[in-house]
Amino acid sequence: MPEIKPRRPVPTPTSSDAEGTAALLRELVSHLRGNRTQLREEWARRITEAKLLTAMTKEEIFAEATSIYDNYVDVLETGAVEALQAYARNLSERIIPRGVETHEVVGIVLLLRDVLARSLFEKYQSDFALLNRVLDAYEPAANRIANTVAVGFVQERERIIREQQEAIRELSTPVLPVRERLLILPIIGVIDPQRARQLTEQLLRGIRTNRAKVVVIDITGVPSIDSTVANHLVQTVESARLLGATVIVTGLSPEIAQTLVTIGVDLGKMNTVGDLRGGIEEAERLLGYKVHPLTESPTAQA
Amino acid sequence: MVVPILKQGQYLIASVQAALTDTDLLKLRDALTEQVGTYRSRGVIMDVTALDVMDSFACRTLSDLAVMIKLRGAETVIVGIQPEVAFSMVQLGLKLEGVATALDLEEGLAYLDQKTKRVARAINEQKR
Numbered sequence: 001m002p003e004i005k006p007r008r009p010v011p012t013p014t015s016s017d018a019e020g021t022a023a024l025l026r027e028l029v030s031h032l033r034g035n036r037t038q039l040r041e042e043w044a045r046r047i048t049e050a051k052l053l054t055a056m057t058k059e060e061i062f063a064e065a066t067s068i069y070d071n072y073v074d075v076l077e078t079g080a081v082e083a084l085q086a087y088a089r090n091l092s093e094r095i096i097p098r099g100v101e102t103h104e105v106v107g108i109v110l111l112l113r114d115v116l117a118r119s120l121f122e123k124y125q126s127d128f129a130l131l132n133r134v135l136d137a138y139e140p141a142a143n144r145i146a147n148t149v150a151v152g153f154v155q156e157r158e159r160i161i162r163e164q165q166e167a168i169r170e171l172s173t174p175v176l177p178v179r180e181r182l183l184i185l186p187i188i189g190v191i192d193p194q195r196a197r198q199l200t201e202q203l204l205r206g207i208r209t210n211r212a213k214v215v216v217i218d219i220t221g222v223p224s225i226d227s228t229v230a231n232h233l234v235q236t237v238e239s240a241r242l243l244g245a246t247v248i249v250t251g252l253s254p255e256i257a258q259t260l261v262t263i264g265v266d267l268g269k270m271n272t273v274g275d276l277r278g279g280i281e282e283a284e285r286l287l288g289y290k291v292h293p294l295t296e297s298p299t300a301q302a
Numbered sequence: 303m304v305v306p307i308l309k310q311g312q313y314l315i316a317s318v319q320a321a322l323t324d325t326d327l328l329k330l331r332d333a334l335t336e337q338v339g340t341y342r343s344r345g346v347i348m349d350v351t352a353l354d355v356m357d358s359f360a361c362r363t364l365s366d367l368a369v370m371i372k373l374r375g376a377e378t379v380i381v382g383i384q385p386e387v388a389f390s391m392v393q394l395g396l397k398l399e400g401v402a403t404a405l406d407l408e409e410g411l412a413y414l415d416q417k418t419k420r421v422a423r424a425i426n427e428q429k430r
Contacts, residue, residue: 200389201385201389204388205385208385211405211406213405213409235392238392238397239388239389239391239392240388241403242383242388242392242397242403243385243388243405244381244404244409244410244413
């Protein structure tokens with residue numbers, strides 16, 4: 001991901017301009033420091049007004065607003081965004097679990113930008129040319145800050161999503177031995193080609209380690225299937241046969257049954273049973289088990 | 303690489319230890335079809351646990367072998383196909399159709415026991 005590189009506060013064509021801009025920024029910073037309390041309060045008020053950060057209390061908003069404000073002014077002064085980047089990451093880490101959305105974070109930073117700009121308008125309203133130059137210095141820096149915070153937040157979010165996907169992937173394919181030589185593989189959720197590959201791998205490995213003879217694959221929890229995945233399923237069934245195991249597929253929904261027939265997957269060799277219960281009964285029959293209830297007394301039978 | 307063929311009771315066990323060339327495979331096929339008659343074996347087990355590749359020629363030879371041995375009056379079972387090998391075989395369309403497969407040697411023996419018992423029972427019933 002692209003990092004935002006620190007640059008000089010404002011890129012300018014000539015050195016005299018650069019000096020002028022630097023001087024303006026210094027003036028700007030001292031103005032913002034001077035009016036810190038008032039501007040900060042104004043900002044916090046506008047955040048509440050705009051109904052942003054509703055997941056946080058007023059005090060929390062004010063505390064965060066203070067840190068962001070100070071960071072903001074520091075960046076305007078030094079032009080180095082590293083500290084702000086670190087702060088944005090840290091902030092994101094704290095507020096993402098509380099359900100703060102991207103638009104809220106971008107919103108509050110843009111609000112601060114607006115609050116500060118308005119205070120500048122007020123201060124320089126008598127001298128239009130000077131106001132223009134101050135804004136020339138202020139705008140690029142402010143944009144960069146907004147950018148840094150938003151990117152930091154989104155990156156943190158993406159990192160969390162990636163971690164969660166990883167976790168889901170690990171949890172998503174249990175291979176469960178229910179009886180000696182009988183495995184059950186319940187599949188829940190959408191199967192994408194990557195997950196299909198992983199399923200096959202785990203199933204074949206499970207057959208070997210558990211010395212399974214019969215495997216029941218239950219796809220009750222699979223909402224839909226495409227031709228790639230359907231073919232993969234058929235290949236898995238055939239691979240399992242090469243390892244000497246019989247596969248029973250259960251819980252094909254009407255939609256999946258229709259899809260499979262429509263796309264013309266060869267299901268001749270697939271052993272399918274209506275539901276998981278039927279599948280287990282069939283598997284027990286294949287393995288030579290006979291299950292009957294303990295409570296059934298001889299008299300009841302007679 | 304010569305594949306040793308072991309006689310174990312009524313069965314022959316061919317245990318492949320390393321990758322085989324096409325010639326080796328044909329030699330194995332010839333030796334097995336020959337020995338099934340010599341020892342009056344009821345079943346043949348091909349153990350391919352050590353193989354990490356099965357190409358189309360090997361698969362076809364094994365399928366043919368199974369049919370030939372059937373014609374000589376015995377059953378064939380292929381055991382020990384590795385999970386990765388199995389899946390790549392299926393992806394290449396090499397499904398060993400009509401050939402019995404089992405997880406390992408033990409399973410293969412159990413399969414043959416069951417199969418030959420069933421045949422024996424059928425013959426006995428016919429006699430009666």
